[in-house]
Amino acid sequence: MIGSSVVARTRSWIVLCLGSFLGGFLGVLTIGSPAIAADCPGHPDALGTSRTLVVDPHEHPRIGTMQYRETLPLKDHEVVLTFDDGPLPKYSNQVLQILADECIKATFFIIGEQAKANPEGVRKLVAAGHTVGTHSMTHPLTMDRMPLDKAEAQINGGIEWTSAAMTDPSKLAPFFRIPGLMRADGVENVLISRGIQVWSADFPADDWRHVSPDRVYQLAIQRLEAKGKGILLLHDIQARTVAALPKIIRDLKARGYRIVHVVPATAEQLATPTTPVEWLLHPPTETTPIARWPAVPNFVFAQTKTLPAPSLADLNAQAAHQPLLPRKTMALANVAATLPVPGRDLFAIPEGSVEVLLSTTLSRRAATRLAMAAETPPAAKVKAGKWHARRTARAAHGTPNHAAETEGTAAKSTAPKSAAPKSTAPRPTRVASLKKRAQ
Numbered sequence: 055m056i057g058s059s060v061v062a063r064t065r066s067w068i069v070l071c072l073g074s075f076l077g078g079f080l081g082v083l084t085i086g087s088p089a090i091a092a093d094c095p096g097h098p099d100a101l102g103t104s105r106t107l108v109v110d111p112h113e114h115p116r117i118g119t120m121q122y123r124e125t126l127p128l129k130d131h132e133v134v135l136t137f138d139d140g141p142l143p144k145y146s147n148q149v150l151q152i153l154a155d156e157c158i159k160a161t162f163f164i165i166g167e168q169a170k171a172n173p174e175g176v177r178k179l180v181a182a183g184h185t186v187g188t189h190s191m192t193h194p195l196t197m198d199r200m201p202l203d204k205a206e207a208q209i210n211g212g213i214e215w216t217s218a219a220m221t222d223p224s225k226l227a228p229f230f231r232i233p234g235l236m237r238a239d240g241v242e243n244v245l246i247s248r249g250i251q252v253w254s255a256d257f258p259a260d261d262w263r264h265v266s267p268d269r270v271y272q273l274a275i276q277r278l279e280a281k282g283k284g285i286l287l288l289h290d291i292q293a294r295t296v297a298a299l300p301k302i303i304r305d306l307k308a309r310g311y312r313i314v315h316v317v318p319a320t321a322e323q324l325a326t327p328t329t330p331v332e333w334l335l336h337p338p339t340e341t342t343p344i345a346r347w348p349a350v351p352n353f354v355f356a357q358t359k360t361l362p363a364p365s366l367a368d369l370n371a372q373a374a375h376q377p378l379l380p381r382k383t384m385a386l387a388n389v390a391a392t393l394p395v396p397g398r399d400l401f402a403i404p405e406g407s408v409e410v411l412l413s414t415t416l417s418r419r420a421a422t423r424l425a426m427a428a429e430t431p432p433a434a435k436v437k438a439g440k441w442h443a444r445r446t447a448r449a450a451h452g453t454p455n456h457a458a459e460t461e462g463t464a465a466k467s468t469a470p471k472s473a474a475p476k477s478t479a480p481r482p483t484r485v486a487s488l489k490k491r492a493q
């Protein structure tokens with residue numbers, strides 16, 4: 055097995071200088087990482103598997119950033135290959151051979167019916183050292199909405215037939231991938247309660263769609279490059295995957311990626327020590343601001359038709375800030391009842407005012423004239439110029455009272471004249487006078 059691209063390059067150089075045997079020997083010696091040292095006989099340029107990651111499903115029950123917060127604790131440029139829906143001899147055997155030629159260990163998620171039809175395919179996976187998990191009995195794409203007992207039957211069927219195909223059923227990993235990634239809380243809870251790790255992925259390559267092998271290769275590399283590391287989701291039952299896989303692997307090597315083999319923790323093999331932050335795809339670093347928006351709380355909506363009125367405490371008021379908020383007092387309810395009733399004269403509009411006259415059919419100009427006539431004291435009329443006196447006298451031809459009584463009813467409801475002294479009543483704008491002066 056080759057530790058890394060650096061190691062591989064080193065070894066290639068040594069191979070050139072000293073021959074294949076010495077090169078392989080020194081290549082193993084130059085591995086500086088904790089990679090498991092194993093060679094890939096007959097394939098000096100193989101990508102290999104750089105290390106084995108042992109995970110405890112109980113500690114990290116859901117993985118894969120396509121759906122979950124956590125993913126495998128991979129380092130930059132580390133990749134985990136996963137294959138779903140097999141085994142299907144026609145293509146699965148080819149995938150097995152390609153992986154063997156590169157000394158790559160992957161994880162396979164088996165469908166129960168496929169294992170039932172082709173138990174030998176399952177045994178081949180185990181014999182080749184791959185990790186084998188399950189993927190339901192019949193691959194229904196409805197596990198997000200099917201009754202929980204049916205979902206459990208799917209889970210159990212997959213496990214039953216896959217382990218039945220194995221010589222040693224203890225080789226079955228407690229890893230499960232929900233068909234079509236159609237997750238649901240209930241299904242996940244069933245799996246997790248049984249110590250089974252729910253595997254999503256970090257990126258697919260769309261190899262189940264009607265796309266070309268070249269497109270599968272492009273998507274695999276593009277999406278991996280975008281995230282820098284992660285779990286790649288593939289299918290070992292597709293011709294296009296078989297066609298794309300060698301190119302994907304060659305490109306992974308050329309770009310310096312390393313393959314990680316994932317196995318479940320057992321009593322004999324403890325989980326690889328990790329820190330919680332390593333299970334995030336992009337852990338915050340010292341240069342990354344760690345401040346985040348506050349998490350949106352999980353509101354629980356009660357089945358009520360009317361919402362209760364918020365209390366002061368609901369407003370999250372601090373004691374020091376309470377004066378800013380309306381004070382809650384016991385007397386508040388009585389305040390309205392004890393307020394004095396306003397007197398009628400408060401709203402009285404003097405008879406003959408322009409407001410009253412406007413409520414009739416008079417024009418604004420006529421109303422203004424009548425109002426002025428009513429308000430202007432006799433002395434003022436005398437002092438006014440000859441022109442003004444003549445205009446005022448003409449306007450006063452009909453008295454305000456007469457106008458209100460004959461041409462409208464609004465004045466009837468108004469208060470008597472005495473309610474508002476003439477001296478304090480607002481004087482209407484004398485439009486005619488202003489016009490005269492302007493000239």
Ligand SMILES: [Zn+2]
Nearest residue numbers: 138139233234
């Ligand atoms: Zn599937």
